[in-house]
Amino acid sequence: MDVKNAFLNGDLSEEVYMTPPPGVRLPQGHVCRLRKALYGLKQAPRAWFEKFSSTATSLGFSPSNYDSGLFTRTTEAGTILLLLYVDDMIITDSDSTGIANLKASLSSCFEMKDLGSLHYFLGLEVLSDSSGIYLCQAKYTSDLLSKAGTTDNKTASTPLEHNLHLAPNAGPPLRDPTLYRHQFMSSPCSDHYVAVLRILRYLKGTMFHGLHFTYTSSLPLRGFSDADWDSDMTDRRSTTGYFFFLGDSLISWRSKKQSLTARSSTEAEYRALADTAQELVWLRWLLSDMGAPQHSPTPLWCNNNSAI
Structure with missing residues (x-):
């Protein structure tokens, strides 16, 4: 479902004034008082969400305490x-x-448009069949490659070379850093650009890879945590990595x-474990709101193959 001109639905709870728009004549020294939200007004997103939340609540929905955009309603x-x-x-x-x-x-x-079954949402392509749901980002990746101007057919099997360590001033500065800055940040050097090209070639080779969620899968939650040093x-900082399976x-x-x-x-491992535990607690709460509560402890595997 798509709401047309969503921000125009918001009701303002405070007094907001604006100068008259072009073509509107008012006595000198007068301004317009807004009674409804407008696009470009900083209060507009909040006003729209409050209006939608109150509408959803009146229809029997309860907002989730752990994801502000999620509303649930349970009946017989x-x-x-x-x-x-x-x-x-998305409604399911x-x-x-x-x-x-x-x-x-x-x-x-609200004035809305029914887009039918879910096929595309926030850059994700959604395909469903009798076995489950398949998610990929082929279109998003294709648009990214087109924007980057990569025209060759080269692909890479991994995003980065093994044991690659990038640092400032790695190689001579690029003569035209504009294209690189579309992908990352300022002060690019030649080694940085080579690394970006490899990432893009990896994306080209894995464009149609995705995630498959089967309808027959059980729903126990389990997590894995790791960190390098x-x-x-x-700056000699470490990297935290974790992932969770349902x-x-x-x-x-x-x-x-x-x-x-x-x-x-x-x-470094303890810091990674703390971040992983934080995500774990949030996921358990969210799954409970979605009707899939976890009744047993969630195993969390660390890099030494031990579970806690």
Whole structure:
């Protein structure tokens, strides 16, 4: 579902004034007082979300405490999940009649467009069949490659070379850094650009790879945590990595440089484990809101193949 001109639906709770738009004549010294939100107004996103939240609540939905865009409603017919992102929403339920009634109720409150079955959402392509749901980003990757101007047919099997360590001033500065800055940040050198080209070639070779979520998978949650140590040649910070499976399906992952410099590999591992545990607690709460509570402890595997 897509809400047309979503921000225009918001009601302002404070007094907001603006100068008259071109073509509107008012006595000198007068201004216009806004009674509804407009695009470009900083209060508009909040006003729209408050309006939608109140509407969803009036229809029997409860907002999730762990994802502000998720609303749920449980009845004898089943549980309806509604996920809102700005003006786009996904609605899912095993009860088709309940979804149809919800669409009609929302359409009576907002001007909306029914986009039918889910095929594309926030850069994700969604394909479904009798076995499950398949997610990929082929179109997003194709647009990225087109923007980068990569015209050769070369591909790479991995995003980066093994044991590659980049540092400032790695190689001579690029004569024209404009294209590189579209992909990363300032002060690019030749080695940085070579690394970016390899990433793009890896994406080209894996464009149609994706995630498959089977309908028959069980729903126990399990996680894996790891960290390297002293990997960044510039500030000697470590990198945290974790991922979580719900049954056979990968649902959450992260690889990010730590905010502080660890003084040992043990400290780096503990920092990674703390971030992983934080994600684990949030996932358990969110799954409970979505009707898939975890009734047993979640095993969390560390890099030494031990579970906690």
